[in-house]
Amino acid sequence: MKTKRHGAVIGLIAAGALLLTACGSDNNAGNTGAAQTTGESSSPVECGGKSKLSAEGSSAQKNAIDTFVQAYQQRCSGSDLAYNASGSGAGVKQFIAGQVDFGGSDSPLSESKGEVASAAERCEGNPAWNLPMVFGPVALGYKLEGVADLTLNGEVAAKIFNGTVKKWNDPAISALNSGASLPDKNITVIYRSDESGTTDNFQQYLEAASGGAWTQGAGKQFKGGVGEGKEKSAGVAQAAGAVDGAITYVELSFAQDNKLSIAKIDNGSGAVELNEQSVGKAIDGATIKGTGNDLVLDLGSIYGASTEGAYPLLLATYEIVCSKGYDADTAKAVKAFLTVAATDGQAGLADAGYAPLPKAFQEKLLTAIEAIA
Incomplete structure (x- = not known):
């Protein structure tokens, strides 16, 4: 523990x-x-x-x-x-x-x-x-030598994880990181190979926040069609931490364990850092759509929202x-x-x-x- x-x-x-x-x-x-x-x-x-x-x-x-x-x-x-x-x-x-x-x-x-x-x-x-x-919170955890501060948004994240954006210095990433020195290095996507609710939530986020760039759908199996698959949260975090140029989606504690850098997410109201205020603000907007004692949450109201200062990528x-x-x-x-x-x-x-x-x-x-x- x-x-x-x-x-x-x-x-x-x-x-x-x-x-x-x-x-x-x-x-x-x-x-x-x-x-x-x-x-x-x-x-x-x-x-x-x-x-x-x-x-x-x-x-x-x-x-x-x-x-x-x-x-x-x-x-x-x-x-x-x-x-x-x-x-x-x-x-x-x-x-x-x-x-x-x-x-x-x-x-x-x-x-x-x-x-x-x-x-x-x-x-x-x-x-x-x-x-x-x-x-x-789910982190977009990455390892990229010389780049400790990075901003992504739903559209660019979708293009990275479906293979449309292949290089770290792609103009789509550069446009969100004005003044940053991004290397001409291939992006290595690391995804969950086992059935995972984290994958399901991440793909739901991409559907809601990418403006149509993610067309692969959601579900517990990763559907991006690119990258290297690893089992469990620890597996993807360890794999990403071992490869310069890697990126993955993983729960925050595992990203921290493996010393991954964590991207800020621009939800449409500016870059949002993953911290206590931004997580709290997002969760505060979650609603229950289940009935009675079946407490199913509606996280879609978070994923596609542009609430200022709210970190949109969470799971329950x-x-x-x-x-x-x-x-x-x-x-x-x-x-x-x-x-x-x-x-x-x-x-x-x-x-x-x-x-x-x-x-x-x-x-x-x-x-x-x-x-x-």
């Missing part, structure tokens, strides 16, 4: 648009099988049930899950969760197959692909819910759970873990490279978690 790393970038979010809400102030002692809180928690937790949960999916949230597990172990003695960061596509498949207790995906279940119906079948005929537990990772259909022990443990993740676990997210839950989402999440049966 990463610690003390990312506070300079997102550490102040909790003081702005992303303040956590305190839903309770009990400070009771205790461990397993009884409602309990700590001074840092915003909700009582009913520990107990299955002692070791299993989950699989998004590699983007791996470091957040590590933080949640640590908080869960502290809160519910003897309880644990094993998480396999295999990618969003695998997480959905394993959840539907009943191989894990919940899945992690950077995209919600797809009705058109039959995932909604298949998940309901796995849940004994009950709907599965998409619960947005982890927010994080969902924990995909059964609304009903678990056995009693599994339901109790799933509810306990998710409650801790939504409360105590949020305290360590800024240091791990993520944004703490916005207040409105935290309240809705706790309502949904409590309703799991």
Whole structure:
């Protein structure tokens, strides 16, 4: 787990648009099988049930899950969760197959692909819910000797990732970086080769923000047709960090780990740096389009927006759970873990490279978690 790393970038979010809400102030002692809180928690937790949960999916949230597990172990003695960061596509498949207790995906279940119906079948005929537990910015991370300050926009990013723009000194890039000395060097695109919700969100962003330059569509598989594919977030970040002239799309914490430079994004209102203010301003504009306790977000309102000072390239990772259909022990443990993740676990997210839950989402999440049966 990463610690003390990312506070300079997102550490102040909790003081702005992303303040956590305190839903309770009990400070009771205790461990397993009884409602309990700590001074840092915003909700009582009913520990107990299955002692070791299993989950699989998004590699983007791996470091957040590590933080949640640590908080869960502290809160519910003897309880644990094993998480396999295999990618969003695998997480959905394993959840539907009943191989894990919940899945992690950077995209919600797809009705058109039959995932909604298949998940309901796995849940004994009950709907599965998409619960947005982890927010994080996606960086356009690059390695280019001598260029530490770079601005891109949706149109130019689309042309880079579909192979239309091939050189770092292409006039389209130069026009956004007046006065910069850009080398006559080939651009090496690094993309996710496995099914990835990060890829899906990135391609949705390109669709919304490129002014028609991205015509390949969205989805968990990269459709740009150029570059070198690597598995998982760590894989693309490591590959980009090893090649001068490389660029990739990856969650911020992984870009930082591999010492990648991070491009500013011009969303139509000027170049926006990825920092706590710009991330908070963007997430504050996200809305929920799901119904009831199925908390699917409408991130399209962020991707194509030209809000001044808002960093437009973000993703939310969902924990995909059964609304009903678990056995009693599994339901109790799933509810306990998710409650801790939504409360105590949020305290360590800024240091791990993520944004703490916005207040409105935290309240809705706790309502949904409590309703799991």
